Ligand code: G3P
């Protein structure tokens with residue numbers, strides 16, 4: 001039900017490095033993490049890049065929309081200075097660069113498909129097609145689940161498009177609060193896992209999800225005591241920002 005690592009670095013290096021950058025990936029690796037979550041969005045020229053917010057202002061200075069900016073322009077932008085001067089000039093990476101880094105270093109990926117509003121289906125389709133190409137050898141060889149990324153998204157439409165495009169790459173549905181029809185949604189997406197906000201999860205819900213046969217992943221758990229608690233509920237895995245407090249072997 002959960003074939004993946006239990007402790008996952010959120011957005012690359014959590015809060016220790018600029019999120020969704022190669023510097024973040026290096027930070028996670030330096031803390032011993034071999035499992036990472038990051039967010040993928042499309043540029044104006046439909047290139048998947050790592051980005052959380054659809055508009056500039058927080059991690060990239062200025063105004064404007066990611067969906068109106070080309071990947072080449074994004075690569076010239078500064079996604080690091082907001083986190084500290086030592087990260088100045090850190091670019092917005094392309095998804096394929098990050099996959100290459102993770103493959104070189106044996107890092108498992110939870111790829112969160114994060115569409116700009118209005119671009120849900122195309123983002124799911126392009127990210128899935130890109131991933132299908134990047135993992136063509138693994139897919140042809142019938143790779144174990146842990147050798148493939150796990151897609152997740154808050155967007156049902158993005159995941160449905162990923163399912164159509166690359167059905168053999170597994171999916172987890174991200175839900176902030178569990179709706180009454182969560183099980184129907186998971187079945188419809190042929191998902192392997194449910195990803196949810198630990199702050200809103202109850203022990204009964206955790207039990208129901210596990211009894212239904214799904215992996216259960218929580219975001220974003222930053223306190224060791226809370227992490228221990230939800231693990232006793234049957235939560236399989238979680239991502240954390242606090243790589244300094246919750247290490248990769250925390251659940252061992
Ligand atoms: O994928 C888990 C978590 O990253 C979802 O929330 O906003 O950090 O992308 P967010």
Ligand code: MG
Pocket residue numbers: 037038039112
């Ligand atoms: Mg995310």
